Amino acid sequence: MSISFLLLIIAVIGVAGYLFGSWRANALAGGKLSSLHSRPGYYGSFVAIWSILPALVVILVWIIASPIYISSTVRGGFPEEVKATSQAEQNLAYNMIGAISRGLNTLSAQEREAMFQDSATARTVLAAKGVPLAADPAPYMLTSADDLNRMTQASSTFLSILVIIAALAGAFLSYRAIAPKFRARNRVEGVMLVSLIAASSIAILTTVGIVASMATEAIHFFNMVPAWEFFFGTTWDPRFAAAGATASAGQFGLIPLLAGTLYIGFVAMLVAVPVGLFAAIYMSEYASRTVRSIAKPLLEVLAGIPTIVYGFFALITVGPFLRDISAQLNGLVTGNYASFIQAQSVLTAGIVMGIMLIPYVSSLSDDIITAVPRALRDGSLGLGATRSETIKRVIMPAALPGVVGALLMTASRAIGETMIVVLAAGVAARMQLNPFEPMTTVTVKIVNQLTGDLEFTSPQTLVAFALGITLFAITLCLNIYALYIVRKYREQYE
Amino acid sequence: MSQVSTSPSMAAVGASAKPERRDIGLRGRYAAERRFRFYGMAAIAFGLLFLFLLLFSVVSKGYTAFQQTMITIPVEFSQQIIDKNNERATNPQKLVTANYPVVARNALAKVLGVSEDDRAGLKAVNGMISDSVRVQLRNLVTADPSIIGTTQKVTFLAHGDLDSAFKGQIDLSVPETNRKVSDKQVGWMNQLAESGALSKHFNTGLFTNGASSRPEAAGVGVALIGSLYMMLIVLVLSLPIGVAASIYLEEFAPKNRFTDLIEVNINNLAAVPSIVYGLLGLAVFINFAGFPRSAALVGGLVLTLMTLPTIIIATRAALKAVPPSIRAAALGLGASKMQTVFHHVLPLAMPGILTGTIIGLAHALGETAPLLLIGMVAFVADVPATPMDPATALPVQIYMWANEAERAFVERTSGAIIVLLIFLILMNVGAILLRRRFERRW
Numbered sequence: 013m014s015i016s017f018l019l020l021i022i023a024v025i026g027v028a029g030y031l032f033g034s035w036r037a038n039a040l041a042g043g044k045l046s047s048l049h050s051r052p053g054y055y056g057s058f059v060a061i062w063s064i065l066p067a068l069v070v071i072l073v074w075i076i077a078s079p080i081y082i083s084s085t086v087r088g089g090f091p092e093e094v095k096a097t098s099q100a101e102q103n104l105a106y107n108m109i110g111a112i113s114r115g116l117n118t119l120s121a122q123e124r125e126a127m128f129q130d131s132a133t134a135r136t137v138l139a140a141k142g143v144p145l146a147a148d149p150a151p152y153m154l155t156s157a158d159d160l161n162r163m164t165q166a167s168s169t170f171l172s173i174l175v176i177i178a179a180l181a182g183a184f185l186s187y188r189a190i191a192p193k194f195r196a197r198n199r200v201e202g203v204m205l206v207s208l209i210a211a212s213s214i215a216i217l218t219t220v221g222i223v224a225s226m227a228t229e230a231i232h233f234f235n236m237v238p239a240w241e242f243f244f245g246t247t248w249d250p251r252f253a254a255a256g257a258t259a260s261a262g263q264f265g266l267i268p269l270l271a272g273t274l275y276i277g278f279v280a281m282l283v284a285v286p287v288g289l290f291a292a293i294y295m296s297e298y299a300s301r302t303v304r305s306i307a308k309p310l311l312e313v314l315a316g317i318p319t320i321v322y323g324f325f326a327l328i329t330v331g332p333f334l335r336d337i338s339a340q341l342n343g344l345v346t347g348n349y350a351s352f353i354q355a356q357s358v359l360t361a362g363i364v365m366g367i368m369l370i371p372y373v374s375s376l377s378d379d380i381i382t383a384v385p386r387a388l389r390d391g392s393l394g395l396g397a398t399r400s401e402t403i404k405r406v407i408m409p410a411a412l413p414g415v416v417g418a419l420l421m422t423a424s425r426a427i428g429e430t431m432i433v434v435l436a437a438g439v440a441a442r443m444q445l446n447p448f449e450p451m452t453t454v455t456v457k458i459v460n461q462l463t464g465d466l467e468f469t470s471p472q473t474l475v476a477f478a479l480g481i482t483l484f485a486i487t488l489c490l491n492i493y494a495l496y497i498v499r500k501y502r503e504q505y506e
Numbered sequence: 507m508s509q510v511s512t513s514p515s516m517a518a519v520g521a522s523a524k525p526e527r528r529d530i531g532l533r534g535r536y537a538a539e540r541r542f543r544f545y546g547m548a549a550i551a552f553g554l555l556f557l558f559l560l561l562f563s564v565v566s567k568g569y570t571a572f573q574q575t576m577i578t579i580p581v582e583f584s585q586q587i588i589d590k591n592n593e594r595a596t597n598p599q600k601l602v603t604a605n606y607p608v609v610a611r612n613a614l615a616k617v618l619g620v621s622e623d624d625r626a627g628l629k630a631v632n633g634m635i636s637d638s639v640r641v642q643l644r645n646l647v648t649a650d651p652s653i654i655g656t657t658q659k660v661t662f663l664a665h666g667d668l669d670s671a672f673k674g675q676i677d678l679s680v681p682e683t684n685r686k687v688s689d690k691q692v693g694w695m696n697q698l699a700e701s702g703a704l705s706k707h708f709n710t711g712l713f714t715n716g717a718s719s720r721p722e723a724a725g726v727g728v729a730l731i732g733s734l735y736m737m738l739i740v741l742v743l744s745l746p747i748g749v750a751a752s753i754y755l756e757e758f759a760p761k762n763r764f765t766d767l768i769e770v771n772i773n774n775l776a777a778v779p780s781i782v783y784g785l786l787g788l789a790v791f792i793n794f795a796g797f798p799r800s801a802a803l804v805g806g807l808v809l810t811l812m813t814l815p816t817i818i819i820a821t822r823a824a825l826k827a828v829p830p831s832i833r834a835a836a837l838g839l840g841a842s843k844m845q846t847v848f849h850h851v852l853p854l855a856m857p858g859i860l861t862g863t864i865i866g867l868a869h870a871l872g873e874t875a876p877l878l879l880i881g882m883v884a885f886v887a888d889v890p891a892t893p894m895d896p897a898t899a900l901p902v903q904i905y906m907w908a909n910e911a912e913r914a915f916v917e918r919t920s921g922a923i924i925v926l927l928i929f930l931i932l933m934n935v936g937a938i939l940l941r942r943r944f945e946r947r948w
């Protein structure tokens with residue numbers, strides 16, 4: 013029986029358990045509900061929980077344990093000369109057995125018979141059934157595959173029986189436990205509370221998952237490439253080694269990527285910070301209610317547009333525009349109509365990313381500026397300062413820590429942004445200061461290294477995880493520091 | 507405003523009447539005030555200008571993608587070309603491998619009066635027809651072999667370059683050798699258009715077709731299905747988990763180290779770059795757990811993890827907005843803590859929670875970077891039957907088309923972006939309406 017069918021059976025048993033449980037509670041109460049400890053639905057839920065939960069646990073354990081057991085048994089049955097080969101070759105043999113076993117299920121009895129008579133025909137027979145094999149299988153593989161099929165079959169039957177027994181036993185025992193004094197509600201609420209806690213620990217699990225997964229792969233990488241060569245190397249040239257070559261040909265220097273990331277981020281902040289800050293100031297201090305109610309949501313639309321759309325905008329519109337206008341400028345000044353801004357450049361990516369960041373800066377700083385107490389404003393205006401003087405000399409200094417926090421959060425977004433730079437910044441890892449030339453970023457290289465065929469053993473693939481953990485660490489530090497500043501600042505006025 | 511405009515004249519009057527009055531720099535200060543105000547307006551105008559430019563650039567390039575040039579002509583399914591030796595009864599493969607493009611080419615050549623011996627002419631005629639005609643005619647013939655030998659009226663796609671030319675996107679003043687359609691083809695195009703054989707139709711293929719290397723036959727249909735699967739997975743997983751987590755943190759959690767840790771964690775996860783979630787998905791779901799690459803299931807799981815913090819933050823805000831008096835009243839009437847939350851607080855917070863969820867989903871729908879890493883940048887031409895099959899997503903399709911060099915793909919890409927933006931607008935408008943309709947002020 014397939015897992016989904018089993019789940020359906022469990023669900024049916026659970027629903028039945030609920031109905032029987034509530035019905036029995038009602039019957040026990042005999043029309044006088046107040047004689048029960050809990051409402052009848054809780055008795056029903058109690059039975060349902062005990063029919064479903066143990067069965068689910070059985071399925072989960074089985075899904076994890078059974079393939080491990082089957083694989084070790086099959087490998088144990090390998091001939092001695094195969095066992096003597098390397099682990100990688102044994103894995104290869106095992107994968108082939110898996111493919112054969114899938115193919116065996118599609119054969120009729122006669123075809124099977126014929127194939128077992130002559131293992132040399134196996135490859136062509138299976139290929140005809142849509143199961144391609146990499147090589148002609150050795151005779152032992154056919155019997156192993158047959159064993160594998162039988163064991164999988166047995167395991168599946170056994171699981172089905174076990175799960176149904178578990179569900180029925182749980183339902184029966186909990187049904188028996190129902191009595192007027194039985195504290196069903198407390199039991200059910202206990203289970204609910206545990207599941208709430210489990211749900212909130214997913215946040216922790218995600219972080220642990222991020223750190224652990226990236227750290228393990230990064231450590232694999234650092235086993236092949238020394239850490240200092242990665243962190244302090246100034247050349248990025250990860251040549252893809254030819255198949256079979258194990259040498260870690262190529263240089264993995266982080267510095268040029270980091271330089272590009274920070275440079276593009278800097279240009280983006282140069283656009284986003286003045287525009288965003290002035291927009292926030294105007295909106296919170298000058299704008300009438302109507303202007304504010306129109307302009308603020310419109311600006312926030314910028315934050316809702318997917319970054320791929322910005323990337324396309326940069327690639328198709330902004331980049332060519334900058335290129336053409338630079339050609340015109342150059343032509344006017346020197347008479348030579350050659351563009352000095354390339355279509356893919358630090359400037360293109362920076363400007364477009366800056367536009368994307370405007371709403372982040374403006375809405376975060378808007379909140380902070382509005383949080384400055386009224387009294388400070390009124391005091392300054394009462395002393396005869398103009399609005400702008402009040403803003404520059406009183407409100408901004410008061411809001412400064414919060415604004416700095418907001419800017420740090422925005423900067424971390426600029427550093428982690430991917431799609432705009434993938435399309436608009438270029439792929440050449442260079443260290444230079446000309447904003448009109450293309451540079452590349454950490455995120456672009458992560459995407460570059462991981463699209464296409466992956467081999468989790470080559471440094472060319474694994475370097476992406478080292479880059480990822482670097483990126484994660486930088487943005488995490490920025491965010492934690494920003495949160496710290498913002499929190500500290502908030503306490504001043506509360 | 508009136509103050510600002512009258513003050514310089516007042517200062518001037520004052521200066522002439524009472525020369526001893528000190529100049530305290532009011533003029534300069536008011537000028538600074540006006541400048542400051544202007545900067546603010548300019549900043550907002552700059553932001554809105556770019557919003558407008560972005561939308562204008564996409565819409566002006568993309569609206570033509572919703573129309574497609576089609577050619578409708580009588581096609582003779584010639585026995586001579588499709589099945590010369592009449593062996594289709596014994597060899598059904600014959601009908602699959604037959605040279606259908608020639609059938610279409612000859613039909614068009616006949617309409618245009620090009621002789622069968624004019625090789626260059628035939629080649630130019632062939633350049634006007636989309637390669638997808640092969641599959642289209644093959645399907646017609648295999649569905650009903652009896653049409654061989656008859657003449658049928660067939661509507662098929664024009665070639666992408668001819669499509670661009672017919673929509674006026676190719677500059678015909680450029681020398682003939684530098685553009686993709688020749689003067690001869692343009693002449694034929696106009697001739698066909700006048701006779702009504704060539705015309706623009708609504709482009710249904712854009713919404714039903716999958717990936718294709720030929721722009722005229724490429725569509726976002728398959729990508730839409732992939733996105734739909736992922737959105738369903740995100741909704742089914744992240745809404746219950748997110749709500750459960752927020753209820754615990756907001757209503758039950760004691761103030762201790764562990765809950766503090768969870769809080770800080772959630773805030774940080776909301777700010778982790780999305781590409782990092784892609785790395786997580788690659789390492790955990792694909793490399794460790796062995797899920798298939800490019801599957802919508804993995805994409806859905808990754809996007810779920812990415813969306814969870816957004817939903818948790820929105821849900822907690824919604825729960826916080828429910829006044830404590832509701833809880834006190836329920837508790838006072840003898841409800842347990844759990845009953846209070848699930849029977850009273852949660853229903854009242856539901857509009858806020860759903861609004862946050864929709865916004866989170868909209869965010870997930872437009873997300874590209876993590877999907878690139880888990881291998882969803884695949885050439886997927888068939889509709890994925892289950893979430894375990896290779897799939898692609900709408901924003902990823904946009905990314906792949908953006909990297910295509912052909913002019914006709916720019917139009918397609920913009921068209922796909924318009925489709926994506928329409929979905930996002932619908933979701934956000936839905937969220938706003940939901941908030942307007944059900945929001946309660948306490």
